[in-house]
Amino acid sequence: MYKLIKKCGNARRGEFKTPHGTIQTPVFMNVGTLGVIKGAVSSMDLKEIGCQVELSNTYHLHLRPGDQVIKKMGGLHKFMNWDRPILTDSGGFQVFSLAGMRKIEEEGVYFNSHIDGRRIFMGPEESMQIQSNIASTIAMAFDECIPIPSTKEYVEKSVARTVRWLERCKKEMDRLNSLPDTINKQQMLFGINQGATFDDIRIANAKEIVKMDLDGYAIGGLAVGETHEEMYNTIDTVVEYLPDNKPIYLMGVGTPSNILEAVDRGVDFFDCVLPARNGRHGHVFTKNGKINLMNAKYELDSDPIDEGCNCPACQHYSRAYIRHLFKAKEMLAMRLCVLHNLYFYNNMMKEIRDAIDGDYFSKYKESKLAQWSGKA
Numbered sequence: 001m002y003k004l005i006k007k008c009g010n011a012r013r014g015e016f017k018t019p020h021g022t023i024q025t026p027v028f029m030n031v032g033t034l035g036v037i038k039g040a041v042s043s044m045d046l047k048e049i050g051c052q053v054e055l056s057n058t059y060h061l062h063l064r065p066g067d068q069v070i071k072k073m074g075g076l077h078k079f080m081n082w083d084r085p086i087l088t089d090s091g092g093f094q095v096f097s098l099a100g101m102r103k104i105e106e107e108g109v110y111f112n113s114h115i116d117g118r119r120i121f122m123g124p125e126e127s128m129q130i131q132s133n134i135a136s137t138i139a140m141a142f143d144e145c146i147p148i149p150s151t152k153e154y155v156e157k158s159v160a161r162t163v164r165w166l167e168r169c170k171k172e173m174d175r176l177n178s179l180p181d182t183i184n185k186q187q188m189l190f191g192i193n194q195g196a197t198f199d200d201i202r203i204a205n206a207k208e209i210v211k212m213d214l215d216g217y218a219i220g221g222l223a224v225g226e227t228h229e230e231m232y233n234t235i236d237t238v239v240e241y242l243p244d245n246k247p248i249y250l251m252g253v254g255t256p257s258n259i260l261e262a263v264d265r266g267v268d269f270f271d272c273v274l275p276a277r278n279g280r281h282g283h284v285f286t287k288n289g290k291i292n293l294m295n296a297k298y299e300l301d302s303d304p305i306d307e308g309c310n311c312p313a314c315q316h317y318s319r320a321y322i323r324h325l326f327k328a329k330e331m332l333a334m335r336l337c338v339l340h341n342l343y344f345y346n347n348m349m350k351e352i353r354d355a356i357d358g359d360y361f362s363k364y365k366e367s368k369l370a371q372w373s374g375k376a
Contacts, residue, residue, distance in 0.1 A: 001016070001017045002014055002015070002016045002017075002025075002216070002245055002246050002247045002268075003015045003016075003017075004244055004245065005357075006356055006357060007356075008355070008356045008359055008360075008361040008362070009264065009361065009362060010239070010264060010265055010266045011026075011263050011264055011266065011352075011356050011361045012025070012026070012248075012263075012266055012267075012268055012356070013025070013026075013353055013356040013357055014247065014268060016216075016247050016268075018085050018137045018138065018188065019137060019184060019186040019187075019188075020077065020083065020084055020085045020086070020137045021052075021083075021084050021085055023052050023053055023085055024052065024353055025247060025268040025269065025353075026259075026263050026267065026268050026269070026270070026349055026352050026353060026356075027052050027053055027268065027269055027270070027349055028259065028270045028271065028272075028345045028346060028348075028349045029052075029053040029054065029055040029087055029269065029270065029271040030046060030051045030053070030054055030055065030271075030276075030342050030345075030346070031055045031271055031272065031273050031276060032054050032055065032056055032080075033056060033057045033060050033273075034056065034057070034060050034061060034064065035056050035061060035070075035076055035079060035080045036080065037054075037276055037338065037342070038276055038277075038280060038338070039276055039279060039280050039334045039335050039337070039338030039339075040331055040334065040335040040338075041276075041335065041338055041339060041342070043080055043081045043082040044081075045312075045339060046082070046342075047084075048312065049311060049312075049339060049342050049343040049346055050343065050346035050347060050350065051084070051342065051346055052084060052085065052346075053084065053085045053086070053087055053137075053269075054080075054082055054084065054085075054086050054087075055086070055087045055088070055089065055271045056076060056086060056087075056088050056089075056134070056136070057088065057089045057091065057094060058088050058089060058090055058091035058127055058130050058131055058134070058140075059089075059091030059094040059122070060091075060094065061076070061088075061130070061134055062091065062120075062122075062130045063113055063115055064115070067129075067130040067131075067133035067134055068133060070133060070134050070135075071133040071134075071135070071183065074183065075133075075134065075135030075183040075184065076088075076134045076135060076136060077135065085137040085138065086134075086136040086137050086138075087136060087137065087138040087139075087140070087190075087269075087271075088131045088134055088136035088138070088139055088140065089140050089251075090127045090131070090139070090140040090141060090142045090143065090192075091122060091127055091130070091142070092127075092140075092142050092143045092144060092145055092192075093145045093220075093251075093252070097145075101114070104144065106161065106164075107123050108121055108122055108123020108124065108125075108126065108142075108165075109121070109122055109123070122142070123142065123165070123168075124141070124142045124165040124166075124168035124169040124172060125168060125169075125172045127139075127141075127142035127169065128142070128169050128172040128173050128176060129172070129176065131187070132173070132176040132177075132182055132183075132184075132187060133183075135182075135183035135184040135187070136184070136187065137184070137187070137188065138187075138188045138189075138190055138215070138216070139173065139187055139188065139189050139190070140189075140190050140192065140218065141165065141166045141169040141170075141189060141190065141191050141192055141214075142165050142169055143162045143165060143166070143192045143194060143220060144158045144161065144162055144194070145194075145220060145221050145224065146158050146159075146194055146195075146196050146221050147224065147225070148196050148197060148221070148224050148225040148226045149196070149225070150196055152198055152201070155194075155195060155196045155198055155201055156201060158194065159194050159195055159201055159205050162192070162194050162205075163205065163208050163209065166191050166192075166209060166212065167212070169189060169191075170189060170212055170214070173187065173189050188215035188216070189214050189215055190214060190215060190216040190217060190218050190247075190249060191209040191212060191214045191216075191217055191218070192209075192217075192218045192219075192220040192251070193205050193206050193209060193217060193218065193219050193220060193238050193242075194220050194221045195221070195234075196221060196226075197226055197230045197233075197234055199233075199234070199237045202234060202237055202238050203237060203238070203241055206238050206241035206242055207241055210241065210242065210243060214246070215246070215247075216246050216247040216248070216249060216269070217242050217243075217246055217247075217248055217249070218248075218249040218250070218251050218269075219234070219235060219238050219239075219248065219249070219250050219251065219267075220251045220252075221251075222234060222235075222250065222251070222252070222253060223252050223253045223254055223258075223272075224252075228258070228261075231253070231258075232261055232262075232265065235250065235262055235265045235266075235267065236265055239265055239266040239267070247268040247269055248266060248267050248268050248269065249267070249268065249269035249270075249271075250262050250267045250269070250270055251271065252271065252272055253270060253272060254270070254272050254274065255272075255274065256285065256344075256345070256348060256368070256372065257368075257369055257372060259345075259348070259349075259352075260352070260365045260368060260369065261365075263352055263361075263365075264361070264362075264365060275338070275341035275342050275344065275345050276338045276341065276342065278290070278337075278341060279334065279337035279338035279339075279340065279341040279342075280334045280337065280338060281294075282294045282322075282323070282326050282333070282337060283337075284305050284306070284337050284340055284341055284344075285306075285340075285341055285344040285345075286305060286306040286309075286344075287306055287307075287308070287371055288371055288372070288374065289371070289372045289373070289374060290372075291305075293305070293319055293322055293323045293326065293337070294323065294326060294327075298319040298320060298323045299320060299323060300320055301318065301319040301320050301323075302318045302319075302320060303318060303319055304317070304318065304319070305319060305322070305337075305340050306340070306344070309340065309343070309344070309347075310343070310347075311339055311340045311343035311344070312336070312339050312340075312343075313336035313337065313339055313340040314340060317336060322336055322337065348368075351364065352364070
């Protein structure tokens with residue numbers, strides 16, 4: 001259940017009660033595709049750096065170790081030793097990224113595993129069954145992530161099919177939650193708004209899926225090739241037609257500035273592989289923008305990654321030492337930078353929540369964007 005606590009302009013401060021705890025929003029979900037954050041980061045680390053929600057992927061867990069294995073181990077919470085909320089992506093984005101290896105039909109999608117090439121079928125029912133076995137807190141509906149650009153005719157057909165798939169997802173989840181051997185009988189379902197950058201299709205789709213009274217609503221199919229202006233316009237267009245009493249999730253976005261802009265437009269939930277992926281390559285976020293620790297100028301730099309940061313890396317190590325670890329190909333380098341970047345994002349979300357609570361979000365946004373661009 002979502003409770004809207006306060007608004008500052010269109011920015012929303014809320015709480016979302018789930019079977020695995022209450023989420024303070026806006027929130028950034030830390031991406032652990034296979035039930036782990038890449039970069040040797042543990043569940044205990046996630047708690048230390050302020051992670052509220054961990055996100056894992058249905059498609060990848062279905063292939064490895066297998067959702068039946070996870071169910072036999074008591075569900076993903078128990079398997080990865082994480083007692084806070086978990087959201088599972090439906091697998092739709094991964095399936096549709098296999099453009100040359102899949103075939104879309106009304107019943108679902110036939111595709112080849114990227115691991116061993118074996119033929120696999122996934123439809124709405126299969127996606128819900130896999131997510132039920134994983135026993136995540138929030139399951140995402142199975143949808144088609146439409147490439148941009150696409151023709152309006154294709155987008156209309158795809159969105160109509162995705163609505164039919166959503167109806168099947170809801171029906172199957174209701175059935176699964178009633179079974180005696182289901183681990184999480186209170187699993188929640190989020191629907192996904194699609195429509196590429198066509199405002200009229202997005203609006204019509206939003207109106208359609210809101211009728212189903214789901215636990216939350218996501219805006220999907222963005223950050224896949226469109227400009228930032230097109231993305232922000234789509235968010236502005238869609239949010240107006242989504243309910244105030246349900247969380248709004250912008251999938252796969254993004255940079256710190258993307259998040260600030262989306263919060264300003266009424267978005268509550270975010271996820272992105274960017275902070276962990278960047279961290280594994282020595283690209284780290286600071287109050288003055290992103291820096292690359294591999295640069296020679298940091299060879300003798302005794303400062304922490306970001307002065308004043310309370311993450312485990314900044315509390316104990318210098319830029320010079322972490323750069324040395326990268327040059328020596330030591331795993332600790334990746335671990336420290338991933339921890340720092342995820343802390344940066346989680347702490348930014350806390351600052352955003354505080355700014356909305358304190359009625360100064362616009363000033364906060366303005367000052368942060370100026371700092372990151374070097375114009376402060």
